[in-house]
Amino acid sequence: MVTVRKVTVTCIVSALLGILYYTIFHFSAQDSGESGSLSRMISEKCVGILNSLSGAGWSDAAMAGMAEYFEHPLRKLAHFSEYACMGVLVYVLWSQWMRQGWRLRLLTAVWVFLSAAGDEFHQYFVPGRYASFADVMLDTCGGVFGMLFCICVVFFCRRHTLKKSVKKAAAAT
Numbered sequence: 001m002v003t004v005r006k007v008t009v010t011c012i013v014s015a016l017l018g019i020l021y022y023t024i025f026h027f028s029a030q031d032s033g034e035s036g037s038l039s040r041m042i043s044e045k046c047v048g049i050l051n052s053l054s055g056a057g058w059s060d061a062a063m064a065g066m067a068e069y070f071e072h073p074l075r076k077l078a079h080f081s082e083y084a085c086m087g088v089l090v091y092v093l094w095s096q097w098m099r100q101g102w103r104l105r106l107l108t109a110v111w112v113f114l115s116a117a118g119d120e121f122h123q124y125f126v127p128g129r130y131a132s133f134a135d136v137m138l139d140t141c142g143g144v145f146g147m148l149f150c151i152c153v154v155f156f157c158r159r160h161t162l163k164k165s166v167k168k169a170a171a172a173t
Helices: 004-028 032-054 060-095 102-124 133-172
Strands: none
Touching: 004 060, 004 102, 032 060, 060 102, 060 133, 102 133
């Protein structure tokens, strides 16, 4: 039986997934110059924040060097994070309609893999950009991480609920 909760969760998660897809494909559509300048700007902001928090007072040259050093890892962390969010959303979406188990996990992993492959295929046609199977695998790992996060949350919530009901039953006797 379809419940209002299932339909509500499905609608909300589908909308969030649509926004995430739009965001991912928007970033992939940026040419190499636009993408690189955005990454540089974010890297510079992160180094600036780190400098402020640490009180180190690094020179402009030192901060520029650190920003350049952190740019590539930050790009990869962004890939991983985007697809971790996708893993969470896809898992939650399909868990409304499927039982927990290996089929749900496989569907989530395959969905994320195909989405990452589609994103890299799209990126192949953008000037100055290229497709990378390593990025597909990184994105897939991010999605699987997000799915595993959901599985752990469900496990610990059920465990907590079970402990509460056992305590309630013990107190009632």
